[in-house]
Amino acid sequence: MTFRYRSTLACAGVVALLSTAGLGAAAGPAQAADKADLQLIPLSYQLAKGVSEAKAKPFKFQVNNTLGTVDAKDVRVAVETKGLKTAKVGVLVPAGCDIRGTTFSCLLGDLPAGTTEDFGLPLFSTGGKGAAGTLTVSISAANGAGVLDTIDHDITVTEPGYDLTTWVQDVYADVRVDGDDADESGLRPVRPGGTAPLDWAVFNDGSKRATGIKYGIALPAGVTFAKLPDGCVEQNLGGFLNAYCEDLGAVLKPGQYYTADVRVTVGADVTEKLLRPGILWAEGLDAASGAPEEEPRVASSAQRRAFAETDDGDNSAVFDVFVDQSPSTPSPTPTTQPTSTPTAQPTPTGDATAVPTPTAGGGAGGGSGDGGLPVTGMQVGLIGGVGAAVLAAGAALMMLSRRRKVVLVAPGEERTGD
Numbered sequence: 001m002t003f004r005y006r007s008t009l010a011c012a013g014v015v016a017l018l019s020t021a022g023l024g025a026a027a028g029p030a031q032a033a034d035k036a037d038l039q040l041i042p043l044s045y046q047l048a049k050g051v052s053e054a055k056a057k058p059f060k061f062q063v064n065n066t067l068g069t070v071d072a073k074d075v076r077v078a079v080e081t082k083g084l085k086t087a088k089v090g091v092l093v094p095a096g097c098d099i100r101g102t103t104f105s106c107l108l109g110d111l112p113a114g115t116t117e118d119f120g121l122p123l124f125s126t127g128g129k130g131a132a133g134t135l136t137v138s139i140s141a142a143n144g145a146g147v148l149d150t151i152d153h154d155i156t157v158t159e160p161g162y163d164l165t166t167w168v169q170d171v172y173a174d175v176r177v178d179g180d181d182a183d184e185s186g187l188r189p190v191r192p193g194g195t196a197p198l199d200w201a202v203f204n205d206g207s208k209r210a211t212g213i214k215y216g217i218a219l220p221a222g223v224t225f226a227k228l229p230d231g232c233v234e235q236n237l238g239g240f241l242n243a244y245c246e247d248l249g250a251v252l253k254p255g256q257y258y259t260a261d262v263r264v265t266v267g268a269d270v271t272e273k274l275l276r277p278g279i280l281w282a283e284g285l286d287a288a289s290g291a292p293e294e295e296p297r298v299a300s301s302a303q304r305r306a307f308a309e310t311d312d313g314d315n316s317a318v319f320d321v322f323v324d325q326s327p328s329t330p331s332p333t334p335t336t337q338p339t340s341t342p343t344a345q346p347t348p349t350g351d352a353t354a355v356p357t358p359t360a361g362g363g364a365g366g367g368s369g370d371g372g373l374p375v376t377g378m379q380v381g382l383i384g385g386v387g388a389a390v391l392a393a394g395a396a397l398m399m400l401s402r403r404r405k406v407v408l409v410a411p412g413e414e415r416t417g418d
Contacts, residue, residue, distance in 0.1 A: 036141040037068035038075065038111070040149040043118065044314045047089060047132070050160045050207030051125045055255040056092050057163060057205040058120025059155070060314050063139055065111045072112075074142035077119060078105040083134035088157050091135070092122040111141075125157055125207070132157045162252070163206030166215075166317040168280045169199040171223075171264060173324070179259060189324035193268035195226045200317070201259045202282040204252040212285025213250045213258055217243045220275035222267045223321050229260035248285065258282075266323055275321040282315055 043060035051057055065072050081091050082102035093099060097106040111117055121135065131154065138150040169175055172187035173194060179201045190196045198217070204210050219225065219241045225234055232245035245260075252258055266275070 034070060034143070035068075036065070036070050036072035036075075036111075036144040036148065038072055038139050038141060038144065038148040039064040039067055040137060040139045040151055042137075042151060042153045044120075044165075045154070046156045046158050046163075047123050047125060048159070048161050048163050048206040048208070049125050049129050049157050051123075051163075051205070051254070052207075053090065053092070053124040055205070056122035056124040058165070059123050059135075059153075060118050060120050060165075061137060061153075062116055062118045063108065063111060064116045066114055066116060069113050070143065071110060072141040072144065073110050075108040075111050075117075076105055076140050077108060078103060078138045078140070079121060080136035080138075083136060083152070084155065085131070085133040087127045088125070088130065088132040089155055090124050090126045092124070094122075123155065127157075129157050129159060131155075160207045162204050162208050162210035162254075162284055164210060164213075164252075164282050164284060165203045165205050165314045166280050166282050167201050167203065168278070168317045168319040170319050171196050171198060171278070171321040175199050177261075179257060187322075189273070189322040190266045191324045192266055192270045194324075195263055195265045198262040198264055198319075200262065200280050200319075201257040202252070203257045204254055207254055209254070210252040210284040211250075211287050212246075212248050213252065213282060214244070214246045214285060215280065215282040216245065217262065218279040219264060220278050220321055222270040222272070222275050223278070224265050224267070225262070226265045227261060227263040229262070246285070252284075264321070266321060270323055271325065273323050273325050275323060276318075278319040278321060280317045280319065 041062040041064060043062055044057070047057055047059075061077075063072075063075060063077075079091075080103045084091065093104045094106055097104045106119075108117065108119060121137075133155060135153045135155060136150065137153060138147050140147050167179075169181045169184075171190060173190045173196050174188050175181075175197055176184055177197045177199045179199065181199070200217075202213065202215060217225075221239055224241055225243060228234060228243050229245060229247075231247055232243045234241065234243045236242075243262075247258070247260075250258055
């Protein structure tokens with residue numbers, strides 16, 4: 001079930017973002033059997049003072065289609081901006097959206113039953129701190145009964161600071177590791193026993209540097225790590241493999257993102273087509289020290305989206321692992337061909353037979369990067385961090401339902417500047 005989300009919301013190369021926050025709101029009235037039933041959940045709440053228009057932060061909202069059994073068709077989001085205080089915050093209207101006065105609406109696409117999708121509305125700072133007004137956001141679908149959900153979402157501008165947000169792409173065999181999932185439709189699921197890259201990133205959407213970074217990755221059952229960066233500790237916690245990593249020397253300026261080489265392997269005995277959920281989370285450290293394991297990179301326009309961190313509600317992202325359970329294609333291998341042996345009454349001595357031989361499925365993928373092998377020695381500080389991470393991951397696992405690809409709303413035109 002590939003979720004087609006390419007729409008007027010996305011410029012070429014838009015980054016997907018997802019948070020583990022949410023999914024806790026009460027279910028609304030049940031819809032008719034043939035009607036879509038969607039729920040809208042806000043994930044971001046705060047914006048750091050000083051975030052520029054060129055590096056606007058994507059405020060994340062989730063569209064939840066796990067309440068019913070009907071695929072939602074032509075899902076559309078409508079945003080009313082007249083409640084915002086323009087002296088404190090501004091909003092970028094995505095390219096291709098329909099604008100009518102202070103309202104704009106954008107098409108998200110179809111959303112299969114049992115899945116969720118996040119989208120982001122880019123906001124930037126225009127003045128001082130404090131309450132910055134309200135965005136009214138509504139969601140509807142072509143096969144839904146009118147407006148399916150509406151929320152009035154309050155925005156707050158905080159002290160200047162860093163603001164980490166995480167993004168990770170669903171795992172497929174042929175994912176392109178580039179910090180976004182643009183132009184990657186029709187990807188192939190991973191064969192059981194196969195290895196695939198994990199495309200992930202941690203962005204600084206705040207107004208100050210983040211000094212030092214720690215992050216963790218929890219895999220779904222049936223998936224293992226094939227490669228991890230240096231500075232990671234791997235543990236099996238409750239049947240789920242977790243990696244806790246630190247890069248003490250990393251410094252992320254506003255508009256930069258951090259990533260490292262991670263590869264995962266699907267178990268050869270896995271029988272499910274979808275393994276979920278995997279979780280990525282990140283936090284800043286108090287200060288940077290030593291040389292960084294990885295050098296942060298400047299986020300392109302295609303990727304826009306603690307000390308006391310500005311908004312830690314969007315520090316987590318979720319990913320699924322898609323598994324190819326289709327039968328292997330047999331290829332005939334002929335054995336002895338028919339031959340004749342002369343006798344008084346000639347008769348064939350052999351029959352033509354074809355022996356089906358299943359083709360090899362999956363296989364380990366190649367690739368290289370700056371990451372190293374998992375750390376195997378005892379590191380007390382890191383292992384202590386794993387315990388804290390598991391508490392957060394465990395809570396997220398209880399709250400999450402299946403997700404699919406997500407959409408980040410991009411600015412109407414590319415802007416430059418650091």
